[in-house]
Amino acid sequence: MTEQNTVPAWMGTASWSAEEGTAYEVALEGISHVVGAYSGLIARAEKAGDSAWASELAAEQGAWAARRTSLTPADPNAVAAVTAESAQTLARLRSER
Numbered sequence: 001m002t003e004q005n006t007v008p009a010w011m012g013t014a015s016w017s018a019e020e021g022t023a024y025e026v027a028l029e030g031i032s033h034v035v036g037a038y039s040g041l042i043a044r045a046e047k048a049g050d051s052a053w054a055s056e057l058a059a060e061q062g063a064w065a066a067r068r069t070s071l072t073p074a075d076p077n078a079v080a081a082v083t084a085e086s087a088q089t090l091a092r093l094r095s096e097r
Helices: 007-011 018-047 051-070 076-095
Strands: none
Touching: 018 051, 018 076, 051 076
């Protein structure tokens, strides 16, 4: 394998620091926890036969999942905001269980 065929050769240099990259990973993990918490609540709503609540929860879950694809480590303000909001949302969702 030549150097031109390796991943690092074509990736280039990151435009963010290691700290920003780590903060980004933490934010993604927070989003994943929120999405998972919604899954539990959706299952509960479906089991209860409350399709309106399940649909509302599924829409909120979808919005959180979409944030995962739009977030970038190059925007530390957005990363910090998502991290804070995911912690608050997760606490609220857990209290609804």
